[in-house]
Amino acid sequence: MTNFTRRNILKTAGAAATLPLLGTMARGTAPLKVAFVYLGPIGDHGWTYAHEQGRQAAIAQYGDAIETTIVENVAEGPDSERVIRNLAEQGNELIFTTSFGYMNPTLKVAKRYKNVKFEHASGYKQSKNVASYNARYYQGRAVCGTIAGHMSETGVAGYIASFPIPEVVQGINAFTLAARKVNPDFQTRVLWVSSWYDPAKEADAAKALFDQGADIIAQHTDSPAALQAAEQRGLMAFGQSWDMSSFAPTAHLTAIQNNWGIYYVDRIAKVLAGNWSTGSTWWGMKEGAVEMSPFNDRIPAEVQAAAIATRDNIIDGSVPAFAGPISDNTGTERLAAGGALDDGALNGIDWYVEGVSA
Template sequence: MALPLSRRSLIVGAGAAAATLAGARASFAADPLKIGFVYIGPVGDHGYSYSHDQGRKAVEAEFGDKVKVTFVENVNDGPDSERVIRQLAAAGNDLIFSTSFGFMQPTIRVARQFPKTKFEHATGYMRANNVGTYNGRFYEGRAVLGTIAGLVSKTGVVGYVASFPIPEVIMGINAFTLAAQKVRPDIKVKVIWLNSWYDPGKEADAAKALIDGGADIIAQHVDSPAAMQVAEARGAFAFGQANDMIRFAPKAHLTAIVYDWAPYYIERVKRVLDGTWASDDTWWGLKQGLIKIAPYNPALSEDVRKQADTVKDAIANGTLHPFTGPIKDQKGAVRVPAGETMSDADLLKIDWLVEGVQS
């Protein structure tokens, strides 16, 4: 069973009691692999951190007493995350998953101090011999949501509650908008930036402002269901984030992009256990099942469902890429010529929004 640790009460243990000399070899052979997870938000956010924690639970279910897993939630970017990651390493964790973009440089710094510890960082790009990176192609799922929004919106305005203007989030807004424009060229996507991953009060206020501004659908890249609950109360539609959130807004919730980290976590733990782990860069999407689409709301017509499934299936089988040109930025400049597709390298450093986005 995992041991939840608060930021203030994280205890660096001294390790297991010494075995007797005769039984030392058997004791060491039976020692579980110690694994630590670091989350940006609470495991009860029902979104991003919750999705990672479901992956952690899958690891425990898969490996049982072969692993000993701990997690630390509500860890802020910057010095706070570096302190927590260092404490987990000093406590003897063999493998540490740091799960937020803002944990990237702290992870690298701690990894230099603990070269025998293996680290995995989510959504970043900095690697080392003992630091691997992993990510989800969230933009693929958002293209499916954008398709639905373009087909369903009556006002032609979609509100988007966003966290930080980093590539991961910009990528998602752009993919959503481009897909929506394919079925409704005149659609507009209004973005409100919160500079926070989890703040239910701000998320709710942003949703209210966007609906007051004409949006009849709310999308989000923040982690609580607050914006969806506002949509439910105001008679608008909404999409869930990182998890199926329909129980919070049964009428408003059209579907959700769902993150399933379990297969990745299980694979990486297996590699540590069998001695084949190596620093790697993994970016899985719809094809690999890390990105999934939650069941559609019964309110969606059969035609809308079919069009959404067509986009989802085409992305999964490689016949459709959400970032195939022509693509223009907010100023009307061509960023991706017709027939060309953005490379992964360009996507991972994207810092511009597409035409039709208002922010």
């Protein structure tokens, strides 16, 4: 593996430019060059860390058959376009760009490098050589909701959320639906912090929620600050993206883990076999792309069993995360009993289920 910093990438860009398209020639025995563009540092213990684990899984699978390159800390926007272009220029044949804000830069670079295959995480646009992929985090939220319904003594959860986009709204709703199946009076108080990452604000948000009756916190922001606040108060919280239990050994009940490795291994196999094609992939717990990190021992066995049942029911499809009847928080029925929200409805979701105050 070569760990390039942005600076080194720029330095080598000149040299690489003199070897145009070398990497896209017939492979022969040369390893497949795969690159990953990361938003944060690998050590963020969240989003980027999870992608890095995915890359490690791919290396474990293919060994010398692939040669991977990573670039960390790539800001979204123009900076990322330069990084992606340089990676394409260096002969990488498959490039994973792992943040929403890389969507347009990825498409732009892909137009120029038609022989390079691109994979963009969490976006909604595709092209001939740009596929997109995301994971059904909301399925993991449902498992958290089941646990919260059992474990919360006040029946009130705090939910620290970034921005009201469908991905976040799905999570809030799935969490609340599952919790209310256990405790019909369960309430979820959503606190928008208008940021993916502001540790001090996330910690203060957790305090504000705890001070007003919540005893358990779920979050859709990236830092472990809220978990630390829960640990200090002796209360409970769920981790985000990866196991964050080292920050809050007692408070951390479980976390939703994004298991990208399973997708990376599959896509690399397709490139190696020469049958890669574009498309949009939305894998969940069934495929293993979303997993729960180990349950905290403080969760009683029967609650763990209930959480596992929620997971298994989602996996075999018997009780989807969004199974009817569903009413929204104004009392209007959104889905009758027996139905389930389809992907189209989920991707456009802009309302909250009963029990959510947002």
